[in-house]
Amino acid sequence: MSAPRIAPIDDIRPSRLVRPSSQKKLDRLLSKAAALIAKNGFNAMTMRELSTALGMSLAGLYHYFASKEDLLFQLQYRTFAALLEQQEKIAEQPGTPEERLERLLTGHLQFYSRHTNELKVCTFELESLGPKPYKLAEEIRRRYYRLMASVVAQVIDGPAAGARETRQSRHASLYIFGMLNWIFMWYDPARHGSVEQIGREMRDMLLHGLKGTKRSG
């Protein structure tokens, strides 16, 4: 049985946009906002800067967003939901725990490749949301964390261990998220190779330790 369905954002926060072209425009607004937030942080980005970058008026933004915070919430909820949906599908595929872990690593890094700015905002700006939107977005993130912890537990203790996580497996999955999320701070495709290559290196290190990374060369 697959995981329970993730509530679409329209169930939580109805968009009130009517025309299909407006939905597409929202996509473009969020994409540009993600780029600006990823560059200097949510608090440093201003609505004036965003409207200028989009070539639209300042007041026009408020047709799409109830507030600056609402913009951040829509961006994060949509991205977290898409990432979780992808990773739950990936984890459901058959295979050994090691194979599942590798697919999760590569899946995460490929998602990073395609949505670098959005994922960076998700990774670093959850705390910039107020209590209610924070809770909604954090629930999705927590579900992703449990998924990873479950697979890591199976790698450590064998396939039957998924139902009971240990402190080692919980900590190990946090170390893995650290490895994955730190990539925003250094990764440059021109210098560091493909994200698939990075995924294999991480897999080798996780399965065999530092000396195991020689296999990734």
Place this chain on the structure above:
Amino acid sequence: MSAPRIAPIDDIRPSRLVRPSSQKKLDRLLSKAAALIAKNGFNAMTMRELSTALGMSLAGLYHYFASKEDLLFQLQYRTFAALLEQQEKIAEQPGTPEERLERLLTGHLQFYSRHTNELKVCTFELESLGPKPYKLAEEIRRRYYRLMASVVAQVIDGPAAGARETRQSRHASLYIFGMLNWIFMWYDPARHGSVEQIGREMRDMLLHGLKGTKRSG
């Protein structure tokens, strides 16, 4: 021969404080600023909020800091310098590469324990500095990254390998920094045990892979 000396901040940016009690007050100012920045980020902290938290006037802050950015620079430079000094001493101690790596992990985590807010600011707010202060602080950080990469290279390829790092060792040290720096996002001593315990778990995972973390239990 030990590493070249790290320039004290007074060589780079003379403080102009005369009285010893003013030096101590600067320490307190920076400590409180670190706490407020660590909570919501540099851009969200205001000089008004800081002066209120310190019980001093807004204008009084400008006796100690040329600007808000100068405050951030002093905080980061001092912390990076102290961390680097400690880690270079630790790495100089005799032992196998594995022992050196473990000491670096534990040393970093113990520094994190004692200077949580300052280190969080260093980890996440370097980009909030302008070009010249950024360069000064980043040089220190880069030197620390090279230290770690050198030790990791020796673990992977043996003790003679330190002079030549490979792409694997450079990547692996970035993964390690990811593990270390992500700790700001989740670590709670009440729930997760001591930082020494965390250091042993990281060591076991790095030396033996995920299954190796069972040794840390």
Place this chain on the structure above:
DNA sequence: TCGAATTTCGAACGTACGTTCGATATACTA
């Protein structure tokens, strides 16, 4: 073509920022 709904915008509002200045208070040394 017309009416209604949606989208867009210029202008303005109230709030708050980082920084400065001149005056005052405090501390230290001779």
Place this chain on the structure above:
DNA sequence: TAGTATATCGAACGTACGTTCGAAATTCGA
């Protein structure tokens, strides 16, 4: 004790923020 230097502060400045409102433009369907 007095003079000098350092530390402190109230008030104000110019700038810029997020958000709103009423009017206008655009789009769509009958």
